[in-house]
Amino acid sequence: MNKVLVLLEHDGTTLRPSSGSAIGFARELSDEVTALLLGEDLGAIAAEAAKYAPVLTADHESLSQNVADRWAHVITEVARSQNAELIVATSTTWAKDIVGRSAGLLGGAMASDVTDHEITDGQLRLRRPMFAGAVNATLILEGSPKIITVCPSAYNAPKPADIPFLIETLSVDASTLPSATRFESLDCKKGARPDVTEAHIVVSGGRAFKNAEDFEKYVGGLADQLGAATGSSRALVDAGITPNSLQVGQTGKIVAPELYLALGISGAVQHLAGMKNSRVIAAINQDPDAPIFEFADYGLVGDVYKEVPRLIEELNGS
Ligand SMILES: Cc1cc2nc3c(=O)[nH]c(=O)nc-3n(C[C@H](O)[C@H](O)[C@H](O)COP(=O)(O)OP(=O)(O)OC[C@H]3O[C@@H](n4cnc5c(N)ncnc54)[C@H](O)[C@@H]3O)c2cc1C
Secondary structure, eight states: OEEEEOOOOBBBSSTTTHHHHHHHHHHOOSOOOOEEEEEEEEHHHHHHTTTSSEEEEEEEEEGOOOOOOHHHHHHHHHHHHTTSSEEEEEHHHHHHHHHHHHHHTTTOOOEEEEEEEEEEEEEEEEEEEETTTEEEEEEEOOOEEEEEEEEESSSOOOOOSSOOEEEEEOOGGGGOOOOOOOOOOOOOOSSSSSTTTTTEEEEEEOOTTTTTHIIIIIIHHHHHHOOOEEEOOOOHHHHTTTTTGGGBBBBBBOOOOSSSEESOOOHHHHHHHTTTTTTTTEESSSOTTTTTHOSSEEEEOOOOHHHHHHHHHHHHOO
């Protein structure tokens, strides 16, 4: 693989940690990795990115909000001008909105949610979950360019370089950008806990928790002891106990943290689709036959209302 373009995600102030997975993957495939940043006032973020790869910035007020058709247009133009053979991003909600559009514009071959890869006989083989995680497929992309999104925790970010790479600012002609969509406003919830797709540890709760107060006390309490993110099964989202943003699974977020703690979650295939690539899975469930135990590295049969406070106490040292 020669030229690889990595799309980096940021929140307007700093790089999203999940972007490290895309850079890590790209670096495993090629020495010719260039990072692309879009937005406005990107100076500080570009300096951060330059620790990992040479950086191209499309820095313009017309790109200040990530309006998908504009961003996809710019990504496509840059990929073409750079003759990129591979375009990589981390599979986040942002990427789902934008990268697929670029893939359509570029007319290449795309694989999303990649969790692993190998090169055999010179061919790149990608692993990704399919059919709600019921199977893990191995894919070879035949088209060009190739567009790949990787799961947030699937790859480690490379070590930052001692001497930063170069940063180049691209010129943006706002008059050529699509204007069918206009940005209105953004409602952003800022939580003290890390984002569920970026955290190294995720503590998730299921139907065992009867209300939002219990979820916060037990799942949130344990997450805070571990510096973890909270996640939830869809059962709790559907019951209005947890917000949609916490849902892990086929129709929620796909996560692959170092440690996934499933508390009172049965392990339905749709939930497993979102977390079964976690490095270590630990589960607490009062039903010894709960399917989650088939996937868990560590399991505790017990009542979450008794076991979770014990864990919190242990971690608290009290
Ligand atoms: C198209 C489709 C998409 C879906 N997408 C998703 C998705 O993205 N994410 C998702 O999570 N689900 C999804 N679902 C729903 C999924 O099928 C399950 O219904 C859901 O995951 C169940 O959530 P749960 O494990 O919390 O609840 P349950 O299956 O009811 O399990 C609760 C578990 O808690 C245990 N328990 C109860 N009380 C206690 C206690 N006090 N202590 C310890 N253990 C206890 C029980 O033994 C049980 O195993 C989807 C379904 C469909 C049809």
